[in-house]
Amino acid sequence: MKIARHCSALLLALAASVALLPGAASAQTKLKMVLNWKYEGPQAWFFLAQDKGYFKAEGLDVSIDQGEGSAASIPKVASGAYDVGFGDMSALIDLAAKHPDNAPVATYMLYNVTPFVVAVKKDSPIKTLKDLEGRTVGGPTTDGALKLFPVVAKAAGVDPAKVKITNMAANLREQMLMRGQVDAAFGYTLTVTFAAKAMGIDPDKELRFIDYADYGIDSYSNALFFSKKLIQENPKAVAGFVRALNRAIKEVIADPDAGMEHVMKREPLLKRDVEKEKLVATYSRQMNHPEINKNGFGDVDDARLKRNIDLVVSAGGLNRTPTLEEVFDRRFLPPRSERPANF
Template sequence: MPLSFFANSRLVRSLASLGAAAGLALAAVSAAAQVPVKLVLNWKYEGPQAWFFVAQDKGYFKAEGLDVEIDQGEGSAASIPKVAAGAYQAGFGDLNALVDLASKRPADAPVAVYMLYNTPPFTLVVKEGSPIKTPKDLEGKTIGGPANDGALKLFPAFARIAKVDASKVSITNMAPNLREQMLTRGQIDAAFGYVTTVSFSAKAMGLDPAKDLRFIRYGDHGMDLYSNAVFFSRVFARDNPKAVQGFVKALNRAVKEVIADPDMGIDYVMKREPLLKREVEKEKLLATLRNDMSHPEVARIGLGDVDDARLKKSIDIVVDANQLPRTPAPAEVFDRSFLPARAERPSKTLN
């Protein structure tokens, strides 16, 4: 064969080797460029978390250079200390528990970057025939709730505002799956919880929450507080601002898609946890959009943001009611600099 053949063959092999090496190098660079983010949720996998799964499984986080790992949570208040301790970079949980930590340990407290539950879901629930008609009727009674329940954590604030003598109220803890059982059996007089969570737990027991239960909502008694938000470690947000901005951008994209097509969102929930009941999780998602994410301010400032005056009042309520050592500034608690532009965020949450 002509020498040129061997020369060309060697050239092809050399180019192929260089191409393979370049591909491996690019893959290594791409992998290295993915910023790892561990996210802890507020609770076990369920319908109202659909946007997190959509953002992950459809590659929206990855497109922003993020390698996101999502873990189940143990309560809306429990995710804050996990992020503060460094076990996670991000979390989804109760803003009021974050205020509490920001007052006591400002250097450790995470910072919220995207508000989801802008309508207070906190409630006390009693049986329909209960003699408890007003907050004052709670005196001399026993209220139960999981230790990390957001409504339980806020009860001192609620008691002060509603003029309930908290020293006359007994509080007991139980596993979350026993709350509604203990209430219906009369083992407790009232229960702490979120309206949507308690309603669906009651339905699973064969109860009709609209007929068998009554809800004393914190928001109806002067506590127009924000609730669950996405937050990041203060150190991580400082050192990785583009990663936080990318996370919020990806999440906001997924939120808009789930609002437009809840069934699609539930598809991704079911992929994450196939043993769930699809229709129940869809109901939960729609109830959350309706009850917890539809504050009138959304039309004005867009989902994800907060009203500064309302946030300041919320912080003041929590600080005063719990006799906290200092009052955090709104900017310590919520940082809107990571939000997408107003036009890119939803103006309504129900179609």
């Protein structure tokens, strides 16, 4: 019995010493992630996956930084500053056309409903995109709706030369619109809606939206993407991240209040009720395209993605059209049975 106890003690001591050695089996792959924007409700799944150890269970040590806009996260991953990002698919396509060797690749589609709009005040005489001629429209330089305006203008019979476009910081958009400093503003439906609410504005009573979708624009929005380097050198890490995120998304949708706990831990000054409303609106509206009934959440429809690529190439007057595989890689998706079918 004494010998057995002595052996057990030796084994425990040996295990402890091995765990302290460099390169021990417990070592995890470190990944840096950049978000689409400042901390907010619709990012709950990323924080839950981090806090509840879902990334860790996949052998990943993930750090998550705030972003500066859905388009701004793309070059940050392309430059090597980050391994993974969350941001605008059209911006990713644009970079893939211009710099195919460095552009990141999307692996999991989240915002699959076209979000692009022009926002106007409720009493504005602007009813259609054609009415923007002779008016001033504002938007951040990286805004997806602004970037696609030449394409939607063509579809709507609008002469872009007759529309004055002014750039502003994203956090000033709603303020400048309500003050009449611009006649209309480019943006994403939910972004403008909840920014207005944060200002004490009732968007249902004080704003109207002119949807790009009404003019035939059916683009994807924000996706999860990784650097080409990581995909090539460590595909296991990519698959593990996607698996952990998919697990967290299902959990947050089942219990958004639980998801909000992880958001508020990072930014206690947020208005919890507003951020929860934004979270629920995001997955029920922005992430609920009819195609997921067929493909499952996280995947894309190839024909629709091809139209999205062609749209970006046309809008930017680009000389090169990326292939589907250059912008989206579905190899890392969990099985169809493990991904949500609808919300």
